[in-house]
Amino acid sequence: MSFSLSARSAVAVGLGVAALGFGTIAPASAAPAPDHAGYVATSSDSDASKAFFQAVLKSVAEKRAENPSAAAVTVTYDASGAPAFSAQIARSTEIWNGSVSNVKLQEGSNADFTYREGNDPRGSYASTDGHGNGYIFLDYQQNQEYDSTRVTAHETGHVLGLPDHYEGPCSELMSGGGPGPSCTNSQPDANERAKVEQLWANGFAAAMDKALHKAHR
Numbered sequence: 001m002s003f004s005l006s007a008r009s010a011v012a013v014g015l016g017v018a019a020l021g022f023g024t025i026a027p028a029s030a031a032p033a034p035d036h037a038g039y040v041a042t043s044s045d046s047d048a049s050k051a052f053f054q055a056v057l058k059s060v061a062e063k064r065a066e067n068p069s070a071a072a073v074t075v076t077y078d079a080s081g082a083p084a085f086s087a088q089i090a091r092s093t094e095i096w097n098g099s100v101s102n103v104k105l106q107e108g109s110n111a112d113f114t115y116r117e118g119n120d121p122r123g124s125y126a127s128t129d130g131h132g133n134g135y136i137f138l139d140y141q142q143n144q145e146y147d148s149t150r151v152t153a154h155e156t157g158h159v160l161g162l163p164d165h166y167e168g169p170c171s172e173l174m175s176g177g178g179p180g181p182s183c184t185n186s187q188p189d190a191n192e193r194a195k196v197e198q199l200w201a202n203g204f205a206a207a208m209d210k211a212l213h214k215a216h217r
Contacts, residue, residue: 053161053199055128059112073103073200075159078111085138085152089115092153095186096160099193102200103160113159123177124151126158134159146177147184161199162192 060075079089093105113126113134123142128134136155143151154176158164168175170183173192188196 050161050163051128053159055134056112056159057161059134063110063112074106075103075113076106076108076111077159078109078114079107080114081135082115082117082138084117084140085115085143085148088138088143088148088152091149091186092156095149095153096156096188096196099188100160100196100200102197105156124155126155146181147186150184150186153186153188157188157192157196160196162188162195 056075060073077089077093079086082089093107097104113128113136115136115138117138117140119141120137120139122139124137124139126134126136136152136159138148138152138155150173154173157174162174164176165172165174166176166178168178170179170185171189173185173188175183
């Protein structure tokens, strides 16, 4: 689940449920956790999207269980690790917060996921180790070839539970790099918006029940 160069897409490893990406040669600290997928199709993208979403959902629910009266479901991120993409991250947040109402993205401390930047031949991606340590990696080279706001919004879509759909048209945000570098659409379509609303209405309720049960044991 990510936005990565087709010629450089790496085969996903591990559980295949935890990463999404776009690419160039990454420092060791930016290497993905066991599960990874890119902006262009790789073997385990759907599973990777699901794992990342589940990790974020769990993190948000456990924090919410400590303050169940909070008014909105908020996913908190830390963008300090990707200063070169601060504008794109801010725009992606604006896009998603204007597109859905059941969940909101917010920059802050005690983050549910982080953004990182660097060089990685796999491109940009979202990754999680399945234990709440999730991040979106934004690759320099790929973000020069593809529209950077689309890359960022696409990867953030994985955080909100959407899988890749590379066969889709440019009008689908989660088609990622499938339509090619000329595609600059950074907005989710109606089906993608509806899916996120559904996931955060139903999935979060179930995660909260589990988190509250754990908190009261």
